[in-house]
Amino acid sequence: SDVKEALKNDHIFLVYQPKIDLATRKPYGLEALVRWHHPIKKMIYPEDFVPAIEKTSLIHMLTEEIFKKSLIFHKKLKEKGIEIPISINISTKNLYDMSFYKHMTAIFRDFDIVPKMVEFEVTETVLMDKPELSKSILQKFSEFGFRIAIDDFGKGYSSLAYLAQFPIHTIKIDKFFTKQILISQTTQAIVKATINLAIQLGYEVLIEGIEDKETADLLQSYGCKSAQGYYFLKPKNEVIITDYLMTNYKKI
Numbered sequence: 001s002d003v004k005e006a007l008k009n010d011h012i013f014l015v016y017q018p019k020i021d022l023a024t025r026k027p028y029g030l031e032a033l034v035r036w037h038h039p040i041k042k043m044i045y046p047e048d049f050v051p052a053i054e055k056t057s058l059i060h061m062l063t064e065e066i067f068k069k070s071l072i073f074h075k076k077l078k079e080k081g082i083e084i085p086i087s088i089n090i091s092t093k094n095l096y097d098m099s100f101y102k103h104m105t106a107i108f109r110d111f112d113i114v115p116k117m118v119e120f121e122v123t124e125t126v127l128m129d130k131p132e133l134s135k136s137i138l139q140k141f142s143e144f145g146f147r148i149a150i151d152d153f154g155k156g157y158s159s160l161a162y163l164a165q166f167p168i169h170t171i172k173i174d175k176f177f178t179k180q181i182l183i184s185q186t187t188q189a190i191v192k193a194t195i196n197l198a199i200q201l202g203y204e205v206l207i208e209g210i211e212d213k214e215t216a217d218l219l220q221s222y223g224c225k226s227a228q229g230y231y232f233l234k235p236k237n238e239v240i241i242t243d244y245l246m247t248n249y250k251k252i
Contacts (some may be wrong), residue, residue: 001073017233022220029085032070059093071111087119094127115145123152142167171198175209192222
């Protein structure tokens with residue numbers, strides 16, 4: 001019930017985490033992540049409020065506001081000479097709404113941004129629920145020029161071969177594997193095989209949850225080119241992430 005007021009007063013806001021090129025250890029993209037600073041409950045993280053919002057039509061308002069804020073921030077960065085892709089997360093209810101594509105592209109057309117600078121992240125469980133509907137809607141976004149990423153890959157039960165029917169550009173391997181990779185040979189074998197197959201299928205591969213140099217180096221040796229995690233930078237507000245990019249960003 002507080003969502004509309006929170007959006008109006010910017011109590012629901014965005015932080016950004018960089019996506020890192022493992023070869024250069026430089027940022028090449030950003031992921032927008034939503035936060036809610038509640039006047040009573042203080043900081044609320046998305047896993048504690050987004051599932052509740054998803055049960056209502058307010059999820060469309062939330063996603064559209066996140067999209068607008070991300071595009072506005074992209075424009076601010078571009079004015080500083082930094083043109084970097086930004087990804088946002090899309091919920092199940094968004095994807096299955098027939099007017100979602102129309103609303104999102106209408107918002108986008110108000111900005112002077114190349115479509116490939118936007119990436120939508122969806123979880124594999126979203127695709128598996130209604131695969132034909134998901135495929136048709138994602139195809140529209142892909143044909144428009146947006147990029148599509150599968151988030152949290154490995155948490156569900158779908159295979160890369162099955163996902164090949166969808167217009168996907170990036171596979172993000174879940175941090176569940178990253179946490180075990182230094183101590184489990186089985187996990188190492190799974191991740192290495194997944195990276196190799198994904199590359200053969202033409203996907204970019206990003207590993208989530210990197211928290212130390214040893215893990216980053218190991219994954220780079222497996223052929224993974226991209227990563228996210230606290231080792232590089234925790235999600236930060238616009239001011240901090242802008243300063244970070246001014247110092248570290250290089251076009252790849």
